[in-house]
Amino acid sequence: MNTQPPDPREKKRRSGGRNGHAASLGRTTEKRAPFIVRKIGCFEILSDEGLSLIEHNADLLLQQTGMEFHDDAEILQIFQDAGCDVEGTRVRFEPGFCRKTIQATAPSEFTQHARNPENSVRMGGRNTVLCPSWGPPFVHDLDQGRHYATHDDFTRLVKLHHTIPYLHHSGGVVCEPVDLPANKRHLDMLYAHIRWSDRAFMGAFIGAERAGHALDMARIVFGKEFVANNPVLYCVSNTNAPLVMDANMSGALKTYARAGQPVACTPWVLAGAMSPCTVAGTLTQVLAEALASLCLVQLINPGAPCLMGSFASTLSMQNGAPTFGTPEAGQMVLAAGQLARRLGVPLHTVGTLSASKLPDGQSQQEATWGLMMSMFAGANVINHATGWLEGGLVTSFEKTMLDADLCGKVARFFDGIDLSENAQAMAAIAATGPGAHFLGSEHTQENFRTALFRPDTPDNNSYEQWVADGELDAATRANTLWKQRLEGYQDPGLDPAIDEALQTYIAKRKAEKPDVNYY
């Protein structure tokens, strides 16, 4: 264990040894990149005319219906001071007001710093940051099946994610450790991210108090002055669609915005329940809610980093169940990407979602659809890029490995087509000539190590070899792979003084209140 970690603010290049080692497990040959820089464009599903229509409708909605902010008088005052029409908890906005307020001060790009500067992530522009699963109260693996998540599961997931070169962020609630008190477990989760990974991580989202604890802990790790001047946390603020924000969310939003920490203002809707069952109607509502929330961030702290979020999926119109990887969800995220670019803020969205109970054909059809659509949408931050099952109730260890391959694939794909002289291979084609093969050609020998992406989970062998290997399906192979990765996990180390200060801080916070297990 490295007991002398570098100053996190130090910019010089460290040895990539640890991540390099993690990447060499399995068959992965990719060099780890701290985030994806997309070299090819985004897919434009709506015309400018269509986008203007959605924007116009969102403005009408904010003017005529407005949005409600519950149990937070301070926020109502902020809007009133800014000249908005406040009536009870309802706030109405003049057309264009939110957009103008956001565009005046919100940055289009910013960096969230990691304690290892090599792992700092750039959000906005052509950059995409992939984060693991967020929120599930259950975990699933093939050995134990589905069970309530524990702090041990949480720690193992943080470590597993840390070994995956295609994830860029340690995330937040990678699962809910339900064996810890509900009102204190955020402290243990934050500590686990800081202690067992040196990548960027998320703050606590629910309520101002927990957000404050995350900031305190970040100050211990990064230093007060650095935190005052740089993003080091990340907050997802969901609305209660349709058109409501409650005090749990507004409390955290205010705390992070005031501290200059990024807030992803993310309406979460299932079309048909929390928004109309049509794509155009849902987009209008999503944009309206995002505009009001982003405007609030900029009124609180002009210039604070923020992202337009969109977590829009669909509902089964047969049984009311949430559905994922659907055509309509794909259409919505592509349009959301265009709307965010026109607004001038980065897009936060979601990845490999599935309603499946298992890491099977359903889960990977839905997951692949979802992640590809979010990438084609030009998303800048993709939450739930790995592991999400059962509509977000489960983080699956095996699906984490299957999805990780997909994360690697999209990274390679969005690196674009190499048009260098070497890649053109004109001499190689001429030298090989008609009817011969390229397996032994000099060009192949020179390029084979890096020419083609190598995922870990597929079995591409012959049928006979596959039978000899035990006729395993992809999930069963993934079961072996995540264990191998966990075995190969290497502790990134943490300065003992920082570690001790964190533990002292956590002990003090925990001692202040009795445990509460339901809230």
Added chain:
Amino acid sequence: MNTQPPDPREKKRRSGGRNGHAASLGRTTEKRAPFIVRKIGCFEILSDEGLSLIEHNADLLLQQTGMEFHDDAEILQIFQDAGCDVEGTRVRFEPGFCRKTIQATAPSEFTQHARNPENSVRMGGRNTVLCPSWGPPFVHDLDQGRHYATHDDFTRLVKLHHTIPYLHHSGGVVCEPVDLPANKRHLDMLYAHIRWSDRAFMGAFIGAERAGHALDMARIVFGKEFVANNPVLYCVSNTNAPLVMDANMSGALKTYARAGQPVACTPWVLAGAMSPCTVAGTLTQVLAEALASLCLVQLINPGAPCLMGSFASTLSMQNGAPTFGTPEAGQMVLAAGQLARRLGVPLHTVGTLSASKLPDGQSQQEATWGLMMSMFAGANVINHATGWLEGGLVTSFEKTMLDADLCGKVARFFDGIDLSENAQAMAAIAATGPGAHFLGSEHTQENFRTALFRPDTPDNNSYEQWVADGELDAATRANTLWKQRLEGYQDPGLDPAIDEALQTYIAKRKAEKPDVNYY
């Protein structure tokens, strides 16, 4: 059974009853469309500059290295007569010659007629036609596992495909019925397509004799005059990459081209073996081979319908095995779409390919990746859109159902975002208001039947319901679904006079020669 089928040349609208019934099996609510008309654009992965580079390199390759045409003196003569440089079996082309020849006469769009005019398919432009798996000598289902395909499997697959509303074409060798003599089974396969489906189907591709039989049978079904003036068959002509076409392929190509039947000139390459291990090099070779083949079609019969084909995937650089659903395969098909559009001919390519041995997480990750990329590429005909497993050695009954859902999803997705007043749902959002839900709203009641696509294979129920239902994975559910579909199959009927004429023709052809089981 309908014993009075309509004249296939009759254009008036028939009752959609049969396909409608098939579509009502399972939970499918989609109205069957004869093909996809894409209302949104294609993804452009290469800039004009990049495309010009590939085109320039392909021209250089055709000029300096050229292409070989084996065991077919007639083709060499055709090229010589056209002014090409013929040296032995090697043909070299002046830069621009192939492109100019193709662009002078090749149609950009055409219709392949089905015996039921409602099922005729339009190829080119914004249209996409999805075809089932082609070529596997094995079939797989969860009851029997993997086994050599028989004529019974072939017939069941034709019937199953006929019930799937999201497939548009009956295909060709949906599996190889290896219990029939190798030199005669094409007759039985063609008969099965004609007898058990009334959709468009493919001809026999291997050699001039079999191609001639397909034409003879088409003339029995459609009438000689109709066949002389309209596409009713479809031929895929693969090169033997790199840069060779053999007599089996050129024989069929000549036969179909002369008869004015569509030929998809489709270089089949696995990058690293049959082309360079780089995307740019592979694209150059694919374009060169396609240009020479398409040029040949137009020299044989100016104006004959033809498609630029691209079946380009990758090789594992670890064990030499074919790999599918890879980042590089996605890049290649997107660029191929752009190259075909610049050439002015429709694009033929491939769909849900996978190297997996099972309908599992691997197969659906690879399948989803592949079909989505081909759709974003603007492909006009997608072969192997369902069922393909194990690198093309297997057609899977269960994967056919999983892939069919994906075919439905892409159809709905590419229908684009509805921006009608109803879809904007402004009144519905205002009437529902903040904090309420849309489940019971009038707008939802009016739209829920058609608003959201309903696939058949996913389980979106609660965990508890899923447990009560037997904890089935997607493949196991698909096992039940394909049997339900087959049970619900309805015979489209065939005029007994045509049927008898076909059977007489087939008996005569079979009697002419002894059976041959290996060739």
